[in-house]
Amino acid sequence: MSSPRPGAPLPPYVYRRRRIVALAVLALVVWLLVAAISGIVGLFTGGNSAKPAASQSATAAPASEACAPGSVAVTAHVGTAASEDQAAFAKTAKPYIWFTIENTTTTACKFDYVAGATFFTVTSGAETIWTNKDCATFAQGQDAVIDLQPGAAQASAPILWPRSRSSQSTGCELTGNVVAAPGAYHLVATVSNIHSADVQFLIN
Secondary structure: OOOOOOOOOOOHHHHHHHHHHHHHHHHHHHHHHHHHHHHHHHHHHHHHOOOOOOOOOOOOOOOOOEOOOOOEEEEEEEEOOOOOEOOEEOOOOOOEEEEEEEEOOOOOEEEEEOHHHOEEEEEEOOEEEEEHHHOHHHHHOOOEEEEEOEOOOEEOOOEEOOOEOOEOOOEOOOOOOOEOOOEEEEEEEEEOOEEOOOEEEEEO
16 A cells, blocks of 8 residues: 655545544543542532541541440530631621541541431520521431541531520521620530530620
8 A cells, every 4th residue: 555645635534533532632631630620629628518528538547347435526616617716706706616526546437427416505504595406407417427537537517606596496597586695605516416525605
């Protein structure tokens, strides 16, 4: 078979093959970009889910056993929307609340996250002021099994306490409820029936 003369048009099948190869290379580049972007987004949003984010470490030992009683510590937090702890708030400020859970042992374990047994309680003295168990969205939580690596605290997404009282009849939003007065308040986070220590904060 003779070679094409210099400058002569190539057979149509050659152009078709070149287009197929170019499209395949383009598809590969697009797939790599999407995979890279997805990884970056997951890295920065993994701790902002409704429940604590499962560990994404590729080198972490997989959990095989359930977390033993007393091996998971719950910590309540009060602060800003950026998950920064804060102990006092201005008169018009509305605190954000969240919790962290931590495996206090040296071995990875599987934690049963029970949405119906996970909630926040704000009190003043002996009186319960607000709890998200009164929120309409409380029943929408989903149970999950979370791998907890040793010593690696996992945080829930911060939610707003609108500075209101709550009740089963009026819900937990500010509309329809009395605004909580300035003073000292206490927050307890309960996760799968595990209670945090009491955290005090002030509203001026």
